[in-house]
Amino acid sequence: MLMNEENVIKFSWTRDGEGPLYLQVDEAPAALDGDRLDVWVGDRYYPVCRQAVLKEGEYGDYLAGHGCAACSLAMVLCAFLPDRFGDLRPDQVVGELEKKHFSGLAWNWNYKKPVSLQRSVSLYGMSLILHAEGVANRYVRSFEDVAAFYEIREHLRSGKPVIVEVSRCRRKNGQIVSLIDRKYAESYHTIVLLGYDRHGRVIFTDTSDRDWSGKYQRLKKARLTELINYMYPQKKTRDSHVYFTKRRKTGGYILIDG
Numbered sequence: 001m002l003m004n005e006e007n008v009i010k011f012s013w014t015r016d017g018e019g020p021l022y023l024q025v026d027e028a029p030a031a032l033d034g035d036r037l038d039v040w041v042g043d044r045y046y047p048v049c050r051q052a053v054l055k056e057g058e059y060g061d062y063l064a065g066h067g068c069a070a071c072s073l074a075m076v077l078c079a080f081l082p083d084r085f086g087d088l089r090p091d092q093v094v095g096e097l098e099k100k101h102f103s104g105l106a107w108n109w110n111y112k113k114p115v116s117l118q119r120s121v122s123l124y125g126m127s128l129i130l131h132a133e134g135v136a137n138r139y140v141r142s143f144e145d146v147a148a149f150y151e152i153r154e155h156l157r158s159g160k161p162v163i164v165e166v167s168r169c170r171r172k173n174g175q176i177v178s179l180i181d182r183k184y185a186e187s188y189h190t191i192v193l194l195g196y197d198r199h200g201r202v203i204f205t206d207t208s209d210r211d212w213s214g215k216y217q218r219l220k221k222a223r224l225t226e227l228i229n230y231m232y233p234q235k236k237t238r239d240s241h242v243y244f245t246k247r248r249k250t251g252g253y254i255l256i257d258g
Contacts, residue, residue, distance in 0.1 A: 048075060231251070
């Protein structure tokens, strides 16, 4: 594992009495806004990078602009299959794993286009790769907000992460109330929810910077109820596109079981 000891944060699972599990910081760097943060959650290691610095290499421009899903996939594979993917890079997700598990037609369709028209791996595509490589997971395509809250909450409290996709739109009670909010995404964005802190806020990874989060960039915190307002259910629940196409053909969340 290629870690920089100056950029490591370590969490352990703990609880107060009979209360739910939450994440307690055992060791933290001076800042959480660098280009790389190595996150330990118990014995699982999540390498969180800043997309904007991934410009080198064949897929650099793609990763800088559209690489949130590839980065998130690399984190989860590293955390759950460290013997095989402990040093996995986002560009290897694109150039090796996507090419391995998706049809040549789909892979070429995405990456032969100009970078501005290339798209991130869909949640369906991420779930497919995780299953194929041996990480058990369940892709929840469509959801009601209240049911999603309780399901995600219990999953996080059991010590397991959740991959979600957020958008620039904000919803309330299932209805869009702001088309261009952009608190968590310029357009669409993939993040990994790791668990709760002691105060009931969700700790999640983020490969992009947000002004509102100050010095807390690679790891951020938010109430789950708020995050769900920026998530969205998939409308076309039988869609099998492995890359993002349209809003109604993607969305939902992935429960990681390992």
